Amino acid sequence: MKIKFTWKIWILIIVLLFSLLSIFGFPPTFFQQGVLITSVDQNSTAFEQGLRQGQIITAIDGKEISSLEDFTNILQNKFPSQEKIKTTVFTEDVEYILFSNEAPEIIATNIPKTNIKTGLDLSGGARALVKAEDKQLSSSEVSDLVDITSNRLNEFGLSDINVVSVSDLTGNNYMLIEIAGATPDDLEDLISKQGKFDARIGEDIVFSGGDKDVASVCRNDATCAGIETCKQDETTQEYFCTFRFVIYLTEKAAEQHAEITGKLGINETHPEYLEKKLDLYLDDNLVDSLFISKDLKGRVTTQIQIQGSGSDQTYEEALDNTKNEMKKLQTILITGSLPYKLEIVKLDTISPLLGKDFIRTILLAGLAALIAVAIIIFFRYKKFKSSFALLFTCISEIIIILGIASFIEWNLDLPSIAGILATIGTGIDQQIIILDESKQSRDLSIKQRLKRAFAIILGAYFTALVALIPLMWAGAGLLKGFAITTLIGITTGVLITRPAFTDIVKKIEE
C-alpha cells in the first residue's frame, strides 16, 4: 500500500524532526565521549591556560575519559602531589598542558544526553525571592537591585546564576535569584544583607563601600591579602583566625581621610598611634577597630589595610569561615551597599540527588497514562489503525512540546510537567472528537464532518487559552511553567497535530 501524505501530515513530520533535533542536538550528544566543564576557577592555572566552561574534556594524560567517574579517579590518583607535575588535558580540538601540585580547579559533569533543561526542583540548586523589607519597590528600583545583586554574586565567584525582576498580578515587584548546582552556605547573607560598609573615625564617615570611595580591592594576591594567624582559645577551645587585605581609596576619599586624621591628636597610652581608631561598620555593626599610625596624620593616603576575623570549633572550619568572611567583605567593598533593606520571602535549596528518581517516576507515570489511554481507545474503537494514529499523534505532541522547550531553553520544572500532562489529556479528548465526528452524519462529506469537529476543538482551545493567561503572572511567575508548556501544547495541537490527525483520519476513512 502506498500512502500519499498531505501537506498537513508533512508539516507534522517536519516539525517532529526539528523537535527531535532540538532535543538531541546535531550530532546527537549521546554519542559524545567525555565530560562537560561546568566551571573553571578564574584564578587557576587551568583558566590561565584557556580551559573554559562549556568545553568537553575527552582525555587526560592520554587516558580516555568516558564518564565523570574516570575524570575524578584520574585526578584523585595524581593529586595532591609534593611537587608541580604535568597534566595534559585533551578537549575536543585542543590540548592543554598544566603544571601544578594541586588538581586543576575544574568542575565537570557527564555530558547531558539531551538538550532538555530541567528546573531547579528537579536538577537541584537554589532559588530566592527577595523584596524590600518595608517598601514597595518600583520596577526600576528592582532592576537597580538586580544589577547590584548580580554584580555582588559574580564578584563572590558564583557562576551559573540568573537574577531577574519579576512582578505579580497585584503589581508587587520582586527580585528572583536562581543558582544552578552548588549553592554557598551563606547565600542568605549574600543576598539579604544590605552590605552597608562604613569606615568611621569617631562620628565622621571616612569612606564607604562601592566604587565611589573604593578604587580597588586586593584579592587573591598573597602579598596584599590573606589569612594572618589562627589561634586556639584556651578557655573556649575555639579556633580564631584573622584576615587582612589592602584596599585602595579614590583620590577624593583619600583626601577626606587626610582631612579627618589631620584634626586628631596622639594616643596617650600608645604614642605611636593617633587618639581615635578607624572603626569599620558593616550594616551598622562594628566589625573591627583599627589603630591609625601617627605617620598617617593628615597625609593623603590611598592605601588602607582592612582586618577582620572568623572562628569555629575546628582549625579547618575556622579557616574556611575566615576565608569566607574575607571574601564577603571584599565583595561588599567592591560592589557597595544595596539601596534597601531586604527580606527573603522564599528560599529553596534543592538537592540534586532526588531529581533523577523523580524524572524516572514521571516517565513511568507518563507511560502508565499512555497505556491507560491505549486500553480505552482500543476498547472503544476496536480499530487498530485509527487508535494507533491517535496514540502516535499524542506522542508526537509530547515530542514537539519538549522540542520547543529545549529550543527556547525553557527549564522544565514540576509545574511545566503538570502542564504537559494537562495538554496530553486535552489533546486526546480533541482527537476523540475528531474520530467520532468523522463517523457521524454519513450524508455529509468527510471534509465537512471534520470541519465540524474543528469548530468544537477551536471552542475548547480558546476557553483553555484564556483560562491560562492569568497564571502567567500569578504568584510572581512561579507557576509560569505550567502556563507556558500548556500554551505550547494546545497551540501546537490546534495548528499542527490536530490538522495532521484529521488528514490521517481522512485517509483511513477513504
Added chain:
Amino acid sequence: MEQEKSKNNFREWYDKNYKKLLIIPLIIIILSLFYMFNFYSQNNDFIYKDLSLTGGTTVTLQIDLDKQKLEQDLSDKLTDLETSEIYDIITREKKATIIKTTAPAQDTKNILENYLGYKLTEENSSVEFTGSSLSESFYKQLILAIIFAFILMAIVVFIIFRTFTPSLAVIISAFADILMTLVFVNLLGMKISSAGIVAFLMLIGYSVDTDILLTTRILKRKESTLDKRMFEAFKTGITMTLTSLFAIAFALFVVRSFSDVLSQIFTILVIGLCFDIFNTWVTNASILKWHVEKKQGVGNEN
C-alpha cells in the same frame, strides 16, 4: 435486542423525567454552597491550606528515618510538625523523609542538625522556605487567577454560542464541578498546596471541553433527533472523560508514593472529572434539552 429495549426504556424515562432530574444537582449545589458558607465562617477560608500557602519550611532528608520517633522527639520544638515519606515505586525502597513545619528555615535547620548530629547540606537534603507574607499574596493571586480564568472562560463560551441559556448551562456546569470538588476535597480534610489550586484551574479546561462538545452537537446540528444527537454526544464525551480519568488515575498510582505535588494535582483532577461526568450529562444536558424543547415546542422534535 435486550440491550436495545433497555436503551429505549431509559430514553422514555429520561424524556419524562429529565426536568425532575435537575433537582438532584440543584440540591447538591445548594448543600455544597451551604457547606462552603459554613466552612468559610469556621475557617475563615475556602480550603485547608498547606505550607506552600501559609508559609513555613519543608525539609527533605535523603535518609531512612523513623518518622514516628522524629515526630515525638521534635514536635515540641518545631511548630505544626508533620512528616511524610517517599518511596521508590518499584523497589519500595524508602528514598526520603519529608518534614514540614511552620518554623522559619534557619531554626528548623539548626534543630534538625542538632537532632541528627550532622550538617544539612545539599548533598543530603533540600530545604524549601516560604515566608508567610509571600504565601499570603500567593494564595490571593491564585484565587484571583482562578476567578479571572473563570470569567474569561465564560466570555469565550458566550461568544461561541451567542445564546444565553445554553452558555449559562455550560458555565453553571463548570461552576458546579469546581464547587463539588472543593467540597469533596474539604470533606477529605486535604490540605491544598499551590499546585492543588492549579489543578482547579486545569479542571475548568477539562470540564468545559465536554460541555462545549455537547452544546455544539445539540445547538448547531440539525440532522437526526435531539435525543439521538444527545446520545451520540454522550458517547463521545464519556470516552473523552473516561480516557482522561483513567490516564490520570494510572499516573496517580505511579507518583503517589513519590511526589506530593503531582499526587495532589492528580487526585483533585480525578475527583473533578467524576463530578464532571455528572454535571455534563445531568446538569448541563437537562438544562439544554429543556431549552431546546421549550424553543421548539414540546413534541415537535420526536
